[in-house]
Amino acid sequence: MEFEPVIGLEVHAQLSTNTKLFCDCHYEYGDPPNTQTCPVCLGMPGVLPVLNQHAVEYAVKMGLATDCAIRPFSRFARKNYFYPDLPKGYQISQYDEPLCYNGKLEVVLEDGTRTEIGITRIHMEEDAGKSIHNESIGATQVDFNRCGVPLIEIVSEPDIRSPEEARAYLTKLKQILEYLEISDCNMEEGSLRCDANISLRPKGQEAFGTKTEMKNMNSFRGVERALKFEIERQTEVLNNGGTITQDTLLWNETEGRAERMRTKEEADDYRYFPEPDLLPLEVSDEWRNEIDSTVPELPAEKQSRFIEKYGLREYDAEVLTSDKYLANYYESVVKAAGDPVLVSNWVMGEVLRVLKEKNLTILEFPIDAERFTGLLNRVTDETITKSVAKQVFDLMVESDKSADEIIEEKGLKQVSDTSELESVIEQVIADNPDEYEKYKSGNPQLKKFFVGQVMRITRGKANPQAVNELMDEKLGPAE
Numbered sequence: 001m002e003f004e005p006v007i008g009l010e011v012h013a014q015l016s017t018n019t020k021l022f023c024d025c026h027y028e029y030g031d032p033p034n035t036q037t038c039p040v041c042l043g044m045p046g047v048l049p050v051l052n053q054h055a056v057e058y059a060v061k062m063g064l065a066t067d068c069a070i071r072p073f074s075r076f077a078r079k080n081y082f083y084p085d086l087p088k089g090y091q092i093s094q095y096d097e098p099l100c101y102n103g104k105l106e107v108v109l110e111d112g113t114r115t116e117i118g119i120t121r122i123h124m125e126e127d128a129g130k131s132i133h134n135e136s137i138g139a140t141q142v143d144f145n146r147c148g149v150p151l152i153e154i155v156s157e158p159d160i161r162s163p164e165e166a167r168a169y170l171t172k173l174k175q176i177l178e179y180l181e182i183s184d185c186n187m188e189e190g191s192l193r194c195d196a197n198i199s200l201r202p203k204g205q206e207a208f209g210t211k212t213e214m215k216n217m218n219s220f221r222g223v224e225r226a227l228k229f230e231i232e233r234q235t236e237v238l239n240n241g242g243t244i245t246q247d248t249l250l251w252n253e254t255e256g257r258a259e260r261m262r263t264k265e266e267a268d269d270y271r272y273f274p275e276p277d278l279l280p281l282e283v284s285d286e287w288r289n290e291i292d293s294t295v296p297e298l299p300a301e302k303q304s305r306f307i308e309k310y311g312l313r314e315y316d317a318e319v320l321t322s323d324k325y326l327a328n329y330y331e332s333v334v335k336a337a338g339d340p341v342l343v344s345n346w347v348m349g350e351v352l353r354v355l356k357e358k359n360l361t362i363l364e365f366p367i368d369a370e371r372f373t374g375l376l377n378r379v380t381d382e383t384i385t386k387s388v389a390k391q392v393f394d395l396m397v398e399s400d401k402s403a404d405e406i407i408e409e410k411g412l413k414q415v416s417d418t419s420e421l422e423s424v425i426e427q428v429i430a431d432n433p434d435e436y437e438k439y440k441s442g443n444p445q446l447k448k449f450f451v452g453q454v455m456r457i458t459r460g461k462a463n464p465q466a467v468n469e470l471m472d473e474k475l476g477p478a479e
Contacts, residue, residue, distance in 0.1 A: 003200040003238065005231050006208055007160035011173060012151050013183040014127065014191035015058045020148035021126045022049030022092065029189045033132075033143035041126075041148030043088030048277050055150035056099070058182040059124050060283060060291045062152055063100030065176050065298055066119050070288050074099045076124075076275040084142050085129035093125035093153075095272040099281065106300070107168040108318075117169050118157030127151050130190075146190075158197070158208065163227035167220050170194060174220075175299045179324045187218050194223055199244070200234045209234075210244040214258060216251045226251040229258055302327055310340035319348055326362045332369035337376045346376065350393050367396050375403035387455070388412050412459075428453045 019026055023040035040047045063070055077095040103119035127149040132141045154173060160166050174192065177183045185192040199211035214230055217223045229251075234244055249258040297305070299321050306317040306327075321327045330347050334340045351372075355365060367375075375396065379389045384407060395406050407413060428450055435446050 001239065002203045003235055004203050004205075005161055005227075006158045006199045006201060006211075007162075007166055007227060008158040008197045009154075009156045009160065009166060009169065010195045010197070011154040011156075011170065012127075012193045012195075013062075013154065013177055013185065015055050015150040015152060016181070016183055017052055017054045017058065017150055019052060021052050021055050021124070021150035022148055025148065027145060027149050029186075029191070031145055033141070034145060036145040037147065042144060049092065049275075051278060051281070052150060055124065056281065056283070057291050057294075058150075058180070059099055059122060059152045060288065061180050061182060061295055062154070062177065063103065063122050064288075064292050064295055065180060066100075066103040066105050066122070066154075066173075068100035068103030068119060068122060070283055071097060071099055071101065072283055072285075073097070074123075074281045074283075076278045076281070077272045078275050079125075080271045081269075083128070084140065085131050085144070085147075087129070087144060087147060091126060091128060092275055092278070094123035098123035099283070105169065105172055107165065107172050109164055109168055115159075115165060117159045117165070120155045120157050122152050122154050125151050125153060158199075163224040163231070166196065166227055167224045170220050170223060172299070175322065175324075179296060179298055181324075187220075190218075193218075196223065196227060196230075198227060198230045198234070200231065200238060210246055212244065212246065213248045214251055215248060215261070216253075218253065222251060222253050225253075225256065226258065229256065233258070299324075310334065310344070312340065312344055316344050316348060319352075320344065323362060329362050329365070329369060333373050333376070336369065336373040337380070339376075339380065342376060342380070346372075350390065354397055366398075366400075367393075371396060371402055378403050378407060383407065384412055388459075425450070428457070 020041055023038050025036050025038050025041055027036050040049060060070055074094060075097045076092050078090040079093045079095070080090045082089055098121040100122035101120065103122070104116050105119060106114055106116050108114050127146050129142055129144040129147045132143060134141050156169065160169060174185045177185050177192075183191060187193070194217055196214045196217070197211045198214060199209040201207065201209045212230060212234070214226050217226050230249065237244060248261045250261045251258050302321045303314075303317045306312050306321060307314060310317075312320070320330050326347070329351075330343060333343045333347070337343055351362075351365065351367075354360070355362065375389060375392060378384050378392075379386060384392065392403050392406050392410075392412065395401070395410075396403060399406075401409075432450070432453070435449055
C-alpha cells in the first residue's frame, strides 16, 4: 500500500533580547553555570514576573512577517510538568489564546515547486534550564542560566508532505528570523530548536494516522534525515500489519536512528490554567502598526526586487538574498561598481567559494565592499584580465592591500601593446611547428592551443581579444 506522510513542525526560537522574558537577568550562551539567575527565573516563593516589552514586539514582528493575525488580547498560562531543569514545576507559556495565529508561508523546493504551509500559531513562552549528563562523575547536573529566556514557538499546520518540504520550510523560517534580527538562530547552541510530528495515511485518505513526535534534531539536515527514517519505519510497521503507537522519539544523529523516549503527551497532561500573576496582554492597533513599520524588507520581497531592478536570474537572486548580510554586501558593491550581473557572478563564485573554504560568514569576509569594488573596476576598465583578477582576489583575501597595490607590486597589468603581443605570438608559432602544420592542414581547433600558449607565457596578462585578432592574422586560414 502507498502511504502519504503528514508532517507538522514545532519550532522554538530564542529571542535576542537583552534580558529574559520576566526578569532583568541577562543570558549569554557559554556563561558559567548558574551565574545568570535570580529569584524570579528560579521561581522562588513570592516573586512576581514582569513581561519584557521587547520580546512582545519581536514576537509580533514574526507574526506579521508570516502573515499571521495578531490577537488584540492574549493570555499567558501555566504549563505544568515536573523535570529537573524546570525549577518552578511549571512553564509560563500561552495556550488557548496565543499572540499570533492563522498565518502562512510559501516555500520553493529545489525543483521549483511552490507550496504554501499554514502556521497555526506563534506564541510566547519562557525557556527551561539545561540538563548536563556528566559521565565523569556519574550524575546529571542542571544549569539554570537558560531559565526564563524568551522563546517564540512557531507551530505549523500538518501541511508538510515530505522531508524536503520540511527542510525548505525551516530554511525560510530561519531566513525571516535573521532578516528581522530577532534571533541568532544558532542550532548548535540551542537558540533554534525543532520538534516534528509525523504520521502516515493511505494515499487519498483524508483522516490522519497515529502520529509520533521526533525530538533532539540539531540541524536542518538532521531534521530531514530523522523524518526519512521515521517515514520508512512507520511504512514498514504498517505494511507488516502492525499499528503505530503515539510515542515521543529521540533522534540519534550519530547512529542515524530514533529511540523511544516516552508515550507522547496530550495537552490535558500539562493541566494548563491561566497565569494568575500576569494581566492579559493587550496589543492595540496603534502599537501593532508601530511594530509593523519596523519590519524590514523580507527575503521574498528582496528577491523579487533583485530580479526586477538588477536583471538577475531567479536562482541568482535567491542565493544572494538567502542571507541578509550577503544581500547587503552585494548591493553595496553594485552601488559603487555598477554592472549588477558582473558583481553577482563574482559574489556567487569567488566570494562564496572563500566563505565555504574558510568556514566564514559574510560578516567575517576579509575584503570589504570598497576594496572589492576597486578590484571589479580594474576588470571593467581592462587594467587586468579576468584570470588575473582571480589571482589578485586571492591575494586580497590574505592581505589588507588594495587591488591597485597588488597589481602594481606584482606587475599584473594587462598587456595590450600590439608589437609586444605580435612578438610573443610569432615566438609561439615558431616553437610549435608540428601544431602549426596540423592547423594549416585543416585543424582550426588548434588555434585555442596557440592562444593558450600566449596566455601562459604572459601569465594571463595578455588582452584576450587582441590575442585572438592577432592570432588570426599570424596563423591565417586553416586549409
